[in-house]
Amino acid sequence: MIIDTYRKYGFNKIETPYAERIELLTSGEGGENEQLIFKILKRGDKLQLDKAEAIDDLVDLGLRYDLTVPLVRFYANNRSKLPYPFRSIQIGPVWRADRPQKGRFRQFHQCDIDIIGDSSILAEIQLILAASEVLQQIGFEEHTIRLNDRKILTGLADAANIKPEDHSTFFITLDKLDKIGLDGVKQECLNKGFNSKQVSIFFEAVHQIFTTASLSEQINLLPKSITEQVIISFQQIFQTVQDQLIGGASIKFDPTLVRGMGYYTGPIFEIESKGFGGAIAGGGRYDDMSGKYLSKPEPSCGISIGFERILSIIEDTNFEIPKKENRLAFLYPKNLSPNEFSELLSQAKYWREEGYIVTLTEQKKNTNKQLSQLSENGFGFFVKYGESELRKIQS
Template identity: 45%
Template sequence: MKIDNSPARGTRDLLPDAVAARDHVVGLIQDVYRRFGYRRIETPALERIERLTGGQGGENEKLIFQILRRGLGSELPAGTDPSELVDLGLRFDLTVPLARYYSQYRSELPQPFRSFQFGPVWRAERPQKGRYRQFHQCDIDLIGEQSVLAEVELIEATTQALAAVGLSGTTVRLSDRRLLAALASACGVPDDAQPGFFITLDKLDKIGWDGVMEELRDQRGVATEVVERVRSAIDSLIEAPAGKVVDVLADVVPTTPEHVSRDLATTISCLEQLPAQTVRWTFDPTMVRGMGYYTGQIFEISHPAAAGSIAGGGRYDELIGRFLGTDVPACGFSIGFERIVELIAAPARDDHVAVLYDADVVPVEHALGVARRLRGDGRTASVIRRSGKLPAQLDRLGSTHVTSFIHVQTEHDVHELPPERELRGDTE
């Protein structure tokens, strides 16, 4: 039987040039985050299933790749509950593993703790353009800071990171889950219906108000007049000038807690002090963020060339408490790495010399010596045996990462290097 050599559906292989481009982007992002004091950590791909299914991951908990326990027999008793066979799952984001990580090593970590993570995550989604079952996330998190210093710093650092990789024209969208809860209650959405209400509202950019109203009425049991009040309140907030958001909020949702309005005012004041060419922002009360663990301000970054957001995050003050037993203030921002890689131009090729040698007259150890001399000067060099016609071989090298070549044809060339030539598909 012939084996299919293609990667699993919803995943992909990456060729060397693609990996080099991704490494370049990660390096630029990490350099920015390092200047803000964030240090890289790593967490495992596997987590205990009960840690991934605590009701805080929103719709993503339905997309977990679950892993069966080892030692299962070839036959199972009739009526066996599949959930009893699972003890591990592949992480669907980097935030839940970070909460577990912090709860385990808190005594060994600086306070507050600034972390940077980059790694793969998995979701059992329907594969489509721009959406994969395995993809990479790039996160920074600030744990232990209860003020909006965390929110503003994360926004500033992430927008600078995106600018460093060449993405301009981005816009930060800002909202607050506490404000949305106050708005929903003021408009008559029952408390027990609010989780489902927010899940539906989060689809507004995809299905529009007509679709939201239909789903809330038919599937969530929310009365039409309640949805109309919500829509009217949200429209009023959207139309508010940037500097008047808090004032309009006091009129539209007077039940908003004072500390929520105060936090929002501080964040807006800080954002307005940043250079406009660096950070453009808008207040967007239609934004919900799908994760159930968000407890305060939330934010996303959009780009004109991207259909959805390219980064998102927010405050999750109660998530760590699930593992630690004591709530710890926490805030994070995640860059949609796959999306930004598709938006930016490929980096220029690095200097890379091919040492071509004629094996019939030049011993391999001499060719290796030539490459060693080049590397000693800080160059990148690869030893490649001459084969076939030289023009054809240069054409093949021209389609790779090699930028120039040295042709070693005699042992004398080892001591006095022949001239280096740029690789443009030309011949000697």
């Protein structure tokens, strides 16, 4: 379902290696995640323990901590054979050497879509709308897209007299807002050497934005140092997405949104679902990353959905994913003869051609109980072998 939806938007699935050269993973653009890389020792004669002066002398590879770095290298190596702009889907595991706890894993799966080669705001708009549609199909109908721009964030920091060389430290702390709260972030900023006036100016500006109703009024509160083009693009993304969203989806301006990855250069976004804490998807523009592979960097933008985050929500809340109305259980008796088995497969093929997802299931003695279990597992219809009648499973 996810892949089919993304393909409707023109994205194509690719695969990238699990391991990358360590220098590509430690370029300084992955934020705090670079400190959580699983490093892989050199092999054979290259592993010279007696000559190593530091641990990194023994390492030449690492497990990917996200899908973006491998994607950019893949594009650089294959761009002559790829369409332009290049729209990719990646679904696969990533690794972070973190302390396992609720909602945090050492291995987890991400589902990414990215556009490389499109500098227009249509890239951001398509990514947000595609991810929103997927989440609604999964069952997260009421969700909110939080939108910001790294250039807006930088402008707010500059207005608070935070030096450019200190922006990264300040933003890393700000990114903990949902974990330690406003008071915790303010105290950590003070502990890291920012003075009370800087902290006060920044968070007063943020407070004014949050307590202002309309986007146009919020924009008027932003520092004048932020360029007109940044503001215009931001407003166009916001308004276009807002006009195109369906169902219970909404969008809001969040000037505290950071996105921890250091490679983001422009608009950034996260998606939260009503009633559940934390983001279930996020991404942004990273125009500079391909510059370390190409003589001229290509404009790039992407968004990622975290499967484990969604599964945690489902487990914690008994959240029900809406059932697939086209899922069909084909019940058949035990001990079919070869001819009957062929007939069964032919009948199943017929229903698949009619547009149903068909699962062949041996009929149990207690059929009512079996149908109840099938309903709980998302089946909407059933057919019995030898019968042509399609019947709805009563949930």
